[in-house]
Amino acid sequence: MTDPESIDAEISEALNAQKKSASNRKTLGVLTVTAFAMLGLGFASKPLYDTFCKITGYGGTTRVASENTSDVSDRVVRVQFDSNTSKDLAWDFTPEKPYMDVNIGANNLAFYTATNRSDETIVATSTFNVSPVKAGPYFSKLECFCFTEQTLAPGESAEFPVIFFLDPLLLEDRRLDEVTTVTLSYTFFPVENPVGTIKEAALK
Amino acid sequence: MVAIYGDGDDHAHNDKPTFFKRWFLSTNHKDIGTLYLWFGMASGLLGGFLSFMMRLELKEPGIQIFASEHTYLVFTSMHGLIMIFFMVMPALIGGFGNWFGPLMIGAPDMAFPRLNNLSFWLLPVAFVLLVSSFFVQGSSSGNGFGGGWVMYPPLSTSGHQGPAFDLIIMGLLAAGFASIFGAINFITTILNMRAPGMTMHKMPLFAWSILVTAFLLLLALPVLAAALFMLFFDRNAGTGFFNPAMGGDPEMFQHLFWFFGHPEVYIMILPAFGIVSHVVSTFSKKPIFGYLGMAYAMVAIGVVGFVVWAHHMYTVGMDVDLKLYFMVATLVIAVPTGIKIFSWLATMWGGSIRFEIPMLWAIAFIFLFVIGGVTGVVLSMPAIDVALHDTYYVVAHFHYVLSLGAVFGLFCGFYYWFGKIFGVMYNNILAQIHFWLFFVGVNVVFFPQHFLGMQGMPRRYIDYPVEFATYNEISTYGAFITLAGVIAFFVMMAEAFIVRRPAADNYWGEGATTLEWTLSSPPPYHQFNTLPRVK
Numbered sequence: 001m002t003d004p005e006s007i008d009a010e011i012s013e014a015l016n017a018q019k020k021s022a023s024n025r026k027t028l029g030v031l032t033v034t035a036f037a038m039l040g041l042g043f044a045s046k047p048l049y050d051t052f053c054k055i056t057g058y059g060g061t062t063r064v065a066s067e068n069t070s071d072v073s074d075r076v077v078r079v080q081f082d083s084n085t086s087k088d089l090a091w092d093f094t095p096e097k098p099y100m101d102v103n104i105g106a107n108n109l110a111f112y113t114a115t116n117r118s119d120e121t122i123v124a125t126s127t128f129n130v131s132p133v134k135a136g137p138y139f140s141k142l143e144c145f146c147f148t149e150q151t152l153a154p155g156e157s158a159e160f161p162v163i164f165f166l167d168p169l170l171l172e173d174r175r176l177d178e179v180t181t182v183t184l185s186y187t188f189f190p191v192e193n194p195v196g197t198i199k200e201a202a203l204k
Numbered sequence: 205m206v207a208i209y210g211d212g213d214d215h216a217h218n219d220k221p222t223f224f225k226r227w228f229l230s231t232n233h234k235d236i237g238t239l240y241l242w243f244g245m246a247s248g249l250l251g252g253f254l255s256f257m258m259r260l261e262l263k264e265p266g267i268q269i270f271a272s273e274h275t276y277l278v279f280t281s282m283h284g285l286i287m288i289f290f291m292v293m294p295a296l297i298g299g300f301g302n303w304f305g306p307l308m309i310g311a312p313d314m315a316f317p318r319l320n321n322l323s324f325w326l327l328p329v330a331f332v333l334l335v336s337s338f339f340v341q342g343s344s345s346g347n348g349f350g351g352g353w354v355m356y357p358p359l360s361t362s363g364h365q366g367p368a369f370d371l372i373i374m375g376l377l378a379a380g381f382a383s384i385f386g387a388i389n390f391i392t393t394i395l396n397m398r399a400p401g402m403t404m405h406k407m408p409l410f411a412w413s414i415l416v417t418a419f420l421l422l423l424a425l426p427v428l429a430a431a432l433f434m435l436f437f438d439r440n441a442g443t444g445f446f447n448p449a450m451g452g453d454p455e456m457f458q459h460l461f462w463f464f465g466h467p468e469v470y471i472m473i474l475p476a477f478g479i480v481s482h483v484v485s486t487f488s489k490k491p492i493f494g495y496l497g498m499a500y501a502m503v504a505i506g507v508v509g510f511v512v513w514a515h516h517m518y519t520v521g522m523d524v525d526l527k528l529y530f531m532v533a534t535l536v537i538a539v540p541t542g543i544k545i546f547s548w549l550a551t552m553w554g555g556s557i558r559f560e561i562p563m564l565w566a567i568a569f570i571f572l573f574v575i576g577g578v579t580g581v582v583l584s585m586p587a588i589d590v591a592l593h594d595t596y597y598v599v600a601h602f603h604y605v606l607s608l609g610a611v612f613g614l615f616c617g618f619y620y621w622f623g624k625i626f627g628v629m630y631n632n633i634l635a636q637i638h639f640w641l642f643f644v645g646v647n648v649v650f651f652p653q654h655f656l657g658m659q660g661m662p663r664r665y666i667d668y669p670v671e672f673a674t675y676n677e678i679s680t681y682g683a684f685i686t687l688a689g690v691i692a693f694f695v696m697m698a699e700a701f702i703v704r705r706p707a708a709d710n711y712w713g714e715g716a717t718t719l720e721w722t723l724s725s726p727p728p729y730h731q732f733n734t735l736p737r738v739k
């Protein structure tokens with residue numbers, strides 16, 4: 001192992017090893033950043049997902065409109081009302097009518113009734129969607145009890161209004177040609193740490 | 205020692221360290237590979253025990269073995285998690301990847317040997333965390349977590365408020381990070397440490413399979429980690445990522461889970477693809493047909509695998525166009541998969557085939573994987589899947605690709621490299637007995653489950669109506685046969701280690717052409733101190 005040639009070989013191998021470990025560190029850096037980026041993407045999926053559903057109406061997410069300037073069409077769609085409560089919520093919650101036949105483009109007013117069965121004041125909030133989900137982007141709400149938290153005193157009943165219209169753009173979407181019924185569904189959940197409304201409730 | 209470990213270039217550091225240093229502080233890729241293999245075997249025994257108890261329970265209608273429904277569900281959930289994260293992944297990727305990744309590309313070791321040690325030793329820690337969940341409160345119905353390996357909320361949040369699931373989250377995070385470290389190590393090794401002349405397009409297919417697998421791990425596991433963190437926060441820190449009452453959405457968990465989950469199924473099968481390619485080529489005495497096509501088919505499977513995840517979620521109420529997209533994308537994967545199947549067949553075509561034990565496993569792998577692939581294509585149609593989703597048809601599908609696909613790939617590699625890893629040869633007759641019992645056993649277990657699924661038997665229930673009794677009984681008999689096969693496997697191991705027939709350097713002869721066959725069996729503790737030159 002002492003002849004000059006093998007020393008040369010050893011030196012060049014040592015140099016090679018140095019180069020190797022430098023490029024290894026570089027690769028390590030790039031890959032670590034990639035892993036963290038994917039972790040971040042995982043977390044970022046929450047806002048991305050919400051935004052995506054709002055924009056596209058995927059999953060039956062409805063639209064919020066500030067005004068309705070559309071023409072009223074002859075086509076009639078039956079809108080059915082569905083209501084659910086979480087098992088942790090001692091409320092009765094039902095639509096006033098099971099369904100309405102509405103003209104596309106026209107404004108409509110529907111009511112749900114809620115009663116607090118418990119002996120405590122309860123704050124609750126609702127989630128909503130429509131099915132078929134492809135109708136989501138055309139279901140616009142002008143006013144809805146689901147936009148805010150709702151509070152009911154013990155035994156109290158209240159009527160919750162929702163004002164909505166079906167966007168006439170629906171008429172141009174061939175995928176919705178066969179749709180004659182749209183179901184609007186709400187689910188109420190108790191709010192553990194209500195924002196804002198709790199004080200009013202306490203004052204009542 | 206010299207006779208076994210030495211050839212020309214034995215440097216002084218060819219001595220092996222003491223037992224404790226060698227196995228616990230090991231940074232040697234071959235020793236770590238061996239540790240992974242033993243670890244996978246041990247967790248395979250536990251995972252197998254759980255499934256055997258499930259099959260015993262399902263032998264007849266009614267509830268016989270289990271004290272509660274909850275415990276049965278805990279067994280199914282833990283069976284899935286253990287087999288995936290602690291058996292298949294450690295053995296295929298950690299075991300064979302560590303052993304033969306560096307050897308095949310002519311590297312002296314992994315790029316980061318100490319990181320490699322950390323990757324392995326995180327696993328037992330993770331395993332202890334996971335298994336301890338059996339013994340602590342899961343839900344009001346009892347100990348352990350029974351929400352399935354998919355861990356969907358709200359069953360995994362408000363449905364399992366006990367600490368058991370927190371232990372599982374921590375265990376999976378530990379195992380996940382271990383795999384991410386491992387993936388980084390593999391990618392760096394394969395990209396930077398190939399011997400001179402070993403270009404990417406000359407690299408053996410097993411090394412390719414490990415490279416693609418490592419990329420899938422690197423991109424998919426952090427997403428699982430994020431989802432698990434969110435579950436943990438939802439459970440313990442009052443967040444509401446998946447809680448609709450707080451503006452969250454439980455469906456989002458499913459998206460995140462399957463964004464990881466679908467690549468994960470390929471993580472488990474790609475290394476088996478690599479192994480089978482070498483075995484088919486060795487025992488047909490022909491180079492693999494369409495080498496480049498085989499390599500890039502794996503890359504294509506990996507890439508497309510990231511955009512098909514929602515085929516697991518057709519029933520969540522998704523838009524019909526979205527279903528259409530996911531169906532087409534899923535069907536596209538069948539193309540590169542087909543390329544692989546046909547290239548294996550073409551390799552065998554006209555070859556001088558030897559039906560050695562590894563070849564039996566390889567041929568069985570191809571056969572069974574095709575069955576599983578075909579049922580996969582059936583399931584990828586949303587219109588059919590809404591009927592078959594969460595029935596035993598799905599159970600049959602994924603066991604044909606996993607416990608008959610990935611596991612056959614595992615045994616295939618195990619027998620192929622047995623002599624290389626342990627330096628001793630197995631007994632051919634015992635290995636034959638193992639193969640045939642196992643082959644018949646698992647088919648008897650899982651084939652009838654196709655029929656159960658088509659008749660509508662849902663998965664994840666402890667009991668069933670008597671209409672389903674016959675096929676369930678047959679399936680349980682299959683489990684007995686499989687158990688006999690597992691016993692034969694351990695007899696085979698014991699015999700080989702007692703009798704110690706020494707293995708030659710290249711005991712498969714001419715067909716075995718990759719670099720590991722140029723070394724002794726087992727290879728020297730440090731190999732390739734002078735890098736091999738590949739023409």
Ligand code: HEM
Binds near residue numbers: 470538
């Ligand atoms: C041609 C290729 C394949 C296609 C088209 C395919 C398609 C599918 C589809 C559509 C499902 C969802 C069924 C349902 O839940 O209703 C599914 C489930 C599954 N597949 Fe595949 N698959 C293929 C290959 C594989 C491979 C190679 C593996 C693993 C090695 C695999 C493992 C699984 C697993 C584990 C599940 C069930 C997950 C669960 O619900 O617990 N599949 N497959």
Ligand SMILES: [Cu+2]
Binds near residue numbers: 465469515516
């Ligand atoms: Cu999948």
